[in-house]
Amino acid sequence: MSIIKTNAMNNFANADITDDIFFCRIMSEKQYALPLLQRIFPQLNIRSIEQPISQFTIKNNRKEHGVRFDVFSEAEQKYFDIEMQTTHDPTLGKRIRYYQGKMDSTFLKAGESYDLLPPTYIVFICTFDPFAEGAYKYEFSHIYDQTNHVTLKTGTHVILLNAHGTNPGSINGGLLNFLKLVAGEKATRYDPYLKQIQDKIAELKDNMQWRMSYMQEYNAIAVQERAEGIEQGIAQGRAEGLKQGKAEGLKQGRENSIALFIKNMLAQGSNKEEMLKTLMIGFQLSAEEANSYLHANQSIK
Missing domain, CATH: 3.40.1350 (Trna Endonuclease; Chain: A, domain 1)
Structure with missing residues (x-):
């Protein structure tokens, strides 16, 4: 669990x-x-x-x-x-x-x-x-x-x-x-x-x-409250992106934030379904985009 x-x-x-x-x-x-x-x-x-x-x-x-x-x-x-x-x-x-x-x-x-x-x-x-x-x-x-x-x-x-x-x-x-x-x-x-x-x-x-609804809502809130991990990814992405310009930096920050988030979820034993839902809610991704990020960062059976 x-x-x-x-x-x-x-x-x-x-x-x-x-x-x-x-x-x-x-x-x-x-x-x-x-x-x-x-x-x-x-x-x-x-x-x-x-x-x-x-x-x-x-x-x-x-x-x-x-x-x-x-x-x-x-x-x-x-x-x-x-x-x-x-x-x-x-x-x-x-x-x-x-x-x-x-x-x-x-x-x-x-x-x-x-x-x-x-x-x-x-x-x-x-x-x-x-x-x-x-x-x-x-x-x-x-x-x-x-x-x-x-x-x-x-x-x-x-x-x-x-x-x-x-x-x-x-x-x-x-x-x-x-x-x-x-x-x-x-x-x-x-x-x-x-x-x-x-x-x-x-x-x-x-x-x-209601218990199931609570669990889903709690999970979604937990994603949004991962401020430290997300901020760390954004900061790293911005630093790397300065050479390419502000727009590229922000894009890189988002990519790093999502990658770091997936890494954290894997470490906590989350399954693919949980991760897809929380990625879609926390980063406002479509199901297709969320799947793409999962495959790019970690193969999950």
């Missing part, structure tokens, strides 16, 4: 709401996503939402850096992206900036007024305190630095939730209970919504078809 499969099985068995795949699957249902938005944004009085889309991807072409939103939904002409964040990321601020730009790029057609840009809300649910200030809820807006009372009305809203806050009186009880669930702690009081989430997790774990 490959390392990836072993890790996937362990993660599946121990998964809770902080597991990204489970979180996206559960929040793709209105009955779970709507109450969460209502708890995060009680001031908006959200009564209904459009069908949430999990792993919503925006990528216009192969050359640009795409984005994949965990859970994306619309409610009364407002747009929401909800992310589960379990690791410290020093680039989180710039990541949010890029997410915002990508989201905005889908709203306007040529010639349309900027006034048509709808309100957007980007939410990161963190299993850690991103700023070490003890707040459960960090909200950001564009405010004039000198006076702190002049706001630039961009219609954008960024919220970072901290599951380990120290000021429970600053947020509503429903949101506090949900963050307690994220933190793996007991809620302050019985909450039917939390019970529904926990029951759904148990139901999914008993579903063999």
Whole structure:
């Protein structure tokens, strides 16, 4: 059994709401996503939402850096992206900036007024305190630095939730209970919504078809998270390609990245079917292209 499969099985068995795949699957249902938005944004009085889309991807072409939103939904002409964040990321601020730009790029057609840009809300649910200030809820807006009372009305809203806050009186009880669930702690009081989430997790774990879907998704994510190996190949390819020009260098980097990836997968005991799927997803290759790379780098029976 490959390392990836072993890790996937362990993660599946121990998964809770902080597991990204489970979180996206559960929040793709209105009955779970709507109450969460209502708890995060009680001031908006959200009564209904459009069908949430999990792993919503925006990528216009192969050359640009795409984005994949965990859970994306619309409610009364407002747009929401909800992310589960379990690791410290020093680039989180710039990541949010890029997410915002990508989201905005889908709203306007040529010639349309900027006034048509709808309100957007980007939410990161963190299993850690991103700023070490003890707040459960960090909200950001564009405010004039000198006076702190002049706001630039961009219609954008960024919220970072901290599951380990120290000021429970600053947020509503429903949101506090949900963050307690994220933190793996007991809620302050019985909450039917939390019970529904926990029951759904148990139901999914008993579903063999969902288990297979989880394994496939975990495998795809593992490919994309092989940052070190891919970056190593790109760096090597760029260095070799400098003599041939930038375009050749980038091409060489991609070739080396794929070759290094195949080498790593072979070392982990992956079979041909696994490798084909992950090559196609991770490098956006056709089945024919993926097969060609496999044959060029290693003969697999």
